[in-house]
Amino acid sequence: DESTSAHAIQAKWQKYWADNDTFLAGGAEDNRPRKFVLAMFPYPSGDLHMGHAENYLYSDIVARFWRHRGHNVLNPIGWDSFGLPAENAAIRRGADPREWTYQNIDQQKVGFKAYGVSFDWTRELHTSDPEYYHWNQWLFLQLHERGLAYRKKSPVNWCPNDQTVLANEQVVDGRCERCGAEVIKKKLTQWYFKITDYADRLLDDLNQLEGRWPHKVLQMQRNWIGRSIGADVDFRIEDRDEPVTVFTTRPDTLHGATFFVVAPDSDLAAELAADAPEEVRTAFQEYLGKVQKTTDIDRQSTDRPKTGVFLERFAVNPVNGEKLPIWAADYVLADYGHGAVMAVPAHDQRDLDFARAFDLPVKVVVDTTAPVTGAMPVIDVDEDGVPIEPAEGLDDQHPSVTGVALAGEGRMINSGDLNGLSKRNAVARAIDQLTAAGTGRAAKNYRLRDWLISRQRFWGTPIPMLHHEDGEVTPVPVEQLPVRLPSVEGLDLSPKGSSPLGAAESWVRTVDPASGEPVLRDPDTMDTFVDSSWYFLRFLSPNSDQFAFDPAEASRWAPVDSYIGGVEHAILHLLYARFITKVLFDMGLIDFTEPFSSLINQGMVILNGAKMSKSKGNLVLFQEELDKHGADALRVGLAFAGPVEDDKDWADVSTTGAQKFLARALRLSHEVSSPVDVLFKDGNAALRHGTHKLLADAPALVEQTKFNVLVARLMELVNLTRKTVDSGAGAGDPAVREAVETVAVMLDLIAPHTAEEMWEALGHEPSVGLVTWRQADPALLVEDTITAVAQVNGKVRAQLEVPAKITADELEALARGDERVIRAIGDKEIVKVIVRAPKLVNFAVKG
Numbered sequence: 001d002e003s004t005s006a007h008a009i010q011a012k013w014q015k016y017w018a019d020n021d022t023f024l025a026g027g028a029e030d031n032r033p034r035k036f037v038l039a040m041f042p043y044p045s046g047d048l049h050m051g052h053a054e055n056y057l058y059s060d061i062v063a064r065f066w067r068h069r070g071h072n073v074l075n076p077i078g079w080d081s082f083g084l085p086a087e088n089a090a091i092r093r094g095a096d097p098r099e100w101t102y103q104n105i106d107q108q109k110v111g112f113k114a115y116g117v118s119f120d121w122t123r124e125l126h127t128s129d130p131e132y133y134h135w136n137q138w139l140f141l142q143l144h145e146r147g148l149a150y151r152k153k154s155p156v157n158w159c160p161n162d163q164t165v166l167a168n169e170q171v172v173d174g175r176c177e178r179c180g181a182e183v184i185k186k187k188l189t190q191w192y193f194k195i196t197d198y199a200d201r202l203l204d205d206l207n208q209l210e211g212r213w214p215h216k217v218l219q220m221q222r223n224w225i226g227r228s229i230g231a232d233v234d235f236r237i238e239d240r241d242e243p244v245t246v247f248t249t250r251p252d253t254l255h256g257a258t259f260f261v262v263a264p265d266s267d268l269a270a271e272l273a274a275d276a277p278e279e280v281r282t283a284f285q286e287y288l289g290k291v292q293k294t295t296d297i298d299r300q301s302t303d304r305p306k307t308g309v310f311l312e313r314f315a316v317n318p319v320n321g322e323k324l325p326i327w328a329a330d331y332v333l334a335d336y337g338h339g340a341v342m343a344v345p346a347h348d349q350r351d352l353d354f355a356r357a358f359d360l361p362v363k364v365v366v367d368t369t370a371p372v373t374g375a376m377p378v379i380d381v382d383e384d385g386v387p388i389e390p391a392e393g394l395d396d397q398h399p400s401v402t403g404v405a406l407a408g409e410g411r412m413i414n415s416g417d418l419n420g421l422s423k424r425n426a427v428a429r430a431i432d433q434l435t436a437a438g439t440g441r442a443a444k445n446y447r448l449r450d451w452l453i454s455r456q457r458f459w460g461t462p463i464p465m466l467h468h469e470d471g472e473v474t475p476v477p478v479e480q481l482p483v484r485l486p487s488v489e490g491l492d493l494s495p496k497g498s499s500p501l502g503a504a505e506s507w508v509r510t511v512d513p514a515s516g517e518p519v520l521r522d523p524d525t526m527d528t529f530v531d532s533s534w535y536f537l538r539f540l541s542p543n544s545d546q547f548a549f550d551p552a553e554a555s556r557w558a559p560v561d562s563y564i565g566g567v568e569h570a571i572l573h574l575l576y577a578r579f580i581t582k583v584l585f586d587m588g589l590i591d592f593t594e595p596f597s598s599l600i601n602q603g604m605v606i607l608n609g610a611k612m613s614k615s616k617g618n619l620v621l622f623q624e625e626l627d628k629h630g631a632d633a634l635r636v637g638l639a640f641a642g643p644v645e646d647d648k649d650w651a652d653v654s655t656t657g658a659q660k661f662l663a664r665a666l667r668l669s670h671e672v673s674s675p676v677d678v679l680f681k682d683g684n685a686a687l688r689h690g691t692h693k694l695l696a697d698a699p700a701l702v703e704q705t706k707f708n709v710l711v712a713r714l715m716e717l718v719n720l721t722r723k724t725v726d727s728g729a730g731a732g733d734p735a736v737r738e739a740v741e742t743v744a745v746m747l748d749l750i751a752p753h754t755a756e757e758m759w760e761a762l763g764h765e766p767s768v769g770l771v772t773w774r775q776a777d778p779a780l781l782v783e784d785t786i787t788a789v790a791q792v793n794g795k796v797r798a799q800l801e802v803p804a805k806i807t808a809d810e811l812e813a814l815a816r817g818d819e820r821v822i823r824a825i826g827d828k829e830i831v832k833v834i835v836r837a838p839k840l841v842n843f844a845v846k847g
């Protein structure tokens with residue numbers, strides 16, 4: 001039956017490809033143009049699933065396409081094989097994470113091979129191999145040398161379940177991205193990568209990717225980096241030597257500041273409270289206790305009642321000397337800006353909510369009823385230049401009455417010599433004035449935080465640093481890399497808040513190579529996003545023990561031309577890879593600044609409208625489907641199921657339909673009876689037209705990732721060929737061979753085993769995967785046209801040149817639009833239209 005023969009064909013060609021190294025990338029001497037096609041590498045947490053089936057199908061289509069277009073293609077595969085799931089599975093089963101991981105890799109490898117993905121297997125890598133993580137450690141030391149890897153003690157995201165810290169990017173809605181536990185804050189000393197040094201470049205370079213990455217992903221990255229432009233303003237604090245700086249996006253509103261707020265969990269708040277009266281101190285401590293249990297999400301939520309404690313201290317407004325009461329309130333975050341704000345309740349909603357809750361003054365400094373455009377000054381001033389009363393209507397719109405802050409455009413009032421200026425001009429003027437007075441300056445702020453990379457877990461890259469008795473921390477010399485993970489034997493991997501490696505006595509205790517003194521290794525391991533931040537470059541020199549990658553190879557191959565993966569990596573992985581790419585560029589090791597020239601996000605494979613999951617019991621198993629239908633039917637079914645970026649419902653995927661189509665195509669290849677070297681110049685004209693239309697259209701369809709349309713077009717051509725053979729032209733017509741060969745070389749993208757089989761049946765040598773697609777003959781693309789006549793009451797009024805395949809509706813529309821017909825009908829009423837496509841239209845008119 002069809003599935004048995006599909007499996008036989010599959011096995012035959014998979015063996016052929018492996019034996020003949022069919023899909024190896026060409027070396028330096030190969031001077032064809034190059035394409036680097038990459039699917040986000042898999043995490044080996046079990047068998048391949050339907051998401052993999054989709055992801056690696058798409059990357060395979062793109063890789064195969066470029067080979068057919070005469071390119072030297074690199075399409076490598078590796079495993080993102082460090083990480084928590086392996087460690088957790090190992091803890092559950094009392095096994096070695098290494099064994100669990102490599103066993104899964106073996107299974108996934110079998111899956112990929114059975115699926116017919118055209119990988120260059122000679123470049124396979126595993127991030128958990130010392131040969132790989134050696135270079136993570138090298139990268140870490142490079143960053144350290146440049147001041148881009150550093151240690152600091154600060155409040156970090158802590159997952160109480162996994163007992164490890166998390167990067168900001170790994171906290172989703174206040175919860176651990178992996179296990180869903182509510183994340184708490186803990187003050188710890190950790191290693192960070194200084195990604196914030198690259199914030200501007202990470203943001204600005206997104207513009208180059210517009211149109212080449214999904215817009216949504218670019219927008220998510222922009223929001224994540226979150227650049228705000230404004231000013232830093234220094235406020236003197238009464239009874240304190242040092243001023244306190246605040247970040248504001250609205251320096252224009254300085255005259256409207258009526259109070260001052262510090263984050264309760266900041267060092268400043270603690271210091272200010274320490275000198276306050278006893279009852280204030282107590283109230284503050286109690287409040288701080290509550291705040292520490294509140295997530296950042298809740299603190300930023302706008303519909304939560306505002307809370308706070310007056311510290312009985314005062315800040316002095318640098319523009320007018322006014323005394324502003326200082327409050328500690330949790331809507332101000334310790335780790336944004338400077339952890340303190342000047343509160344302008346009239347123009348900031350959070351400040352207004354707070355002012356209304358605690359009865360603090362609200363002073364309007366922007367008249368938002370005044371137009372901001374126009375040449376005339378809008379604010380009336382008296383002879384001394386003092387503005388006369390704010391514009392009418394402002395009173396009942398006063399924010400303390402409405403509860404709505406006036407955030408919009410307007411003209412400055414109550415603001416000294418800023419009066420009359422538009423908001424934008426006032427911002428610029430205020431910054432100039434602050435700068436001149438030495439009490440402020442232009443400033444930028446980012447939502448982006450430095451990347452916390454240390455993890456208190458075993459199954460990761462050891463951080464190559466040494467801790468001396470006197471507290472000094474020094475790098476392991478590069479010649480001594482890699483620092484290998486010790487054996488897991490005897491180690492307790494269960495989460496306990498510190499790295500299990502700390503207990504590996506004989507590993508952790510070592511000597512300083514410089515002084516010979518005893519030192520301790522850093523017991524933490526790196527976030528696995530470090531591994532994936534540069535892996536695409538390792539594929540270029542997968543076996544080198546001299547360097548992470550050869551810069552000459554990088555210059556030949558990189559950046560990645562097409563990167564394909566799920567939208568769940570829109571921020572984390574892509575942002576980190578972009579950052580490390582820029583660092584490597586600055587080091588002079590690569591000649592590009594963005595790692596992925598184009599990005600394709602595939603949708604999900606779902607089932608009956610729902611996401612598949614083990615817990616829902618609705619998993620469709622990749623291996624099972626593969627066994628049942630064979631790789632090609634699975635691939636065709638998925639490719640045909642819909643646009644790449646849409647979710648595909650497995651319930652709508654027809655593997656049976658796919659099987660029938662493949663069988664039909666294969667049968668044709670066996671029937672073709674013209675000689676293998678027959679010239680493609682004669683034969684059935686309609687079929688030739690169909691073939692060349694596809695030759696002309698297919699490249700753009702693939703480049704625009706319209707794979708489903710390509711499948712539909714192949715089906716069409718197969719049907720047309722069948723019809724042509726059966727309706728008299730016969731299997732010996734050269735046009736039939738031309739059509740079937742075209743189907744074979746194009747079908748290779750989607751159903752490569754069937755394509756090879758067809759190619760062989762047609763009398764060619766394998767592999768069809770390396771055959772260059774032919775050009776369409778422009779002469780054959782011209783549609784056949786005929787002359788149709790348009791009549792009014794039986795009298796010929798116009799002759800129309802129309803496509804032979806025109807429909808009745810199209811022909812009628814064309815005739816109705818013709819000048820001569822319109823004139824002939826005049827204002828008479830059309831009572832009947834007779835259409836005989838493609839030859840005739842007759843309008844019966846009356847009156």
Ligand code: ANZ
Nearest residue numbers: 228247248249250331332333336337339341344347348
């Ligand atoms: C005065 C002001 C007046 C402000 C006004 C806004 C409107 P983005 O755009 O998110 O950068 N702010 C500064 N540091 C803060 C912190 N640590 N926690 C909470 N809020 C903080 O927001 C910048 C604005 O958020 C700053 O500008 C400051 O309030 C506040 F009509 O200063 B503004």
